[in-house]
Amino acid sequence: MKNQINLLNQLQELVLTRDEHHATGDGSHMEALDKAIDDLVDRLQPEIRSLYMRLYKKDHIVMAPMNNGCCAICGMRLPISQVQAVKLCKQLQNCPSCARMLFDEEDEAPRWIGEKASRTEPRKSGVGRFSAEELMIPDLQSTDTEGAIRELAEAMESSHFVSSADALVSGALKRESILSTALGDGIAFPHVRGVEGGGLTLALGISKKGFVFDDSGEKVNIVFFSAIPTAVSAFYLRLIKCLSESFAKEENRKALIAAKTKTELWKALTKATRHSIQ
Ligand SMILES: [Zn+2]
Structure with missing residues (x-):
C-alpha cells in the first residue's frame, strides 16, 4: 500500500504542477505533464485507480495528510482506530467526512510551527x-x-x-x-x-x-x-x-x-x- 500511496502523492503533485502551469505559465509544458500524469495513473491498482478518478472529478486534491489525528484538508478528527490504520498503511483509508485518501506524513517532513494568531492583537492584513x-x-x-x-x-x-x-x-x-x-x-x-x-x-x-x-x-x-x-x-x-x-x-x-x-x-x-x- 505504501507504494500506491507514494504513487498517488507523486500524481497529485504533478496534477497541481499542471494547474500552476495552466494558471501562470505559457502552456508549453502541458503535453509533457499530461503524459507523465497518464503514465502514473496507469501504474495504480485498478480499484485505487477508479477511486482516484472519482475523487479527482470533484477536486484535484485527492490525498489528505493526517495531522494530529485529523484530516489536514477538511479538518475532521479521525477515530483512533482509523489513525492507527493510517499509520499501519495496510489498507487504503478514506476520510469519513471528505472521502479523500489519508496518509501519514514522514517524521522528517517540514511542519508549520508559527505562532497562532493572537485573540487580543488586531488581525493582520x-x-x-x-x-x-x-x-x-x-x-x-x-x-x-x-x-x-x-x-x-x-x-x-x-x-x-x-x-x-x-x-x-x-x-x-x-x-x-x-x-x-x-x-x-x-x-x-x-x-x-x-x-x-x-x-x-x-x-x-x-x-x-x-x-x-x-x-x-x-x-x-x-x-x-x-x-x-x-x-x-x-x-x-x-x-x-x-x-x-x-x-x-x-x-x-x-x-x-x-x-x-x-x-x-x-x-x-x-x-x-x-x-x-x-
Ligand atoms: Zn477530510
Whole structure:
C-alpha cells in the first residue's frame, strides 16, 4: 500500500504542477505533464485507480495528510482506530467526512510551527497574513538555485515559521525537477507543498546581481519561496498570480532590488501588493 500511496502523492503533485502551469505559465509544458500524469495513473491498482478518478472529478486534491489525528484538508478528527490504520498503511483509508485518501506524513517532513494568531492583537492584513519582515533577505549571497532556496528555508526555520530547513530545500528542489518555477521578469516561485500544521509561509530573497535559475538559462533576481499546506493550494495559485502581476511592473521590481535592509524590502513588498493582496 505504501507504494500506491507514494504513487498517488507523486500524481497529485504533478496534477497541481499542471494547474500552476495552466494558471501562470505559457502552456508549453502541458503535453509533457499530461503524459507523465497518464503514465502514473496507469501504474495504480485498478480499484485505487477508479477511486482516484472519482475523487479527482470533484477536486484535484485527492490525498489528505493526517495531522494530529485529523484530516489536514477538511479538518475532521479521525477515530483512533482509523489513525492507527493510517499509520499501519495496510489498507487504503478514506476520510469519513471528505472521502479523500489519508496518509501519514514522514517524521522528517517540514511542519508549520508559527505562532497562532493572537485573540487580543488586531488581525493582520495583506501580505502580513503569511509573511513578515524577518523572512526578507535583501541580499542573497548564493549564486545558484539550491543555495538561494537554502538561505530562504533557513530564514523560515530560524524565525520559527517552519521546521526542518533541510527537508524544505529537498522538497523545493524535487518540485523544481518537475518544472522550473521561474516565470519570467527575473522572478521565480520555488515552493514546497504539504507543510501542514498551520498557514502558508512566504519568504522573499533578492539577488542584486541575479543568477541562472534553471536549465533554460533564465536569470533570476527575485525569489519568492513558499511553504504551503496542501489545503491552501488553490489560494497559493491566486497568490502567485497576484505577485506576478504586481511585479510585472518594472518600478515595483526595481524597488525590491534597491532595498538595502530587511525593513526596506518588507516595505517595498507591502507597498507593491497593498491593492492586489487583501
Ligand atoms: Zn477530510
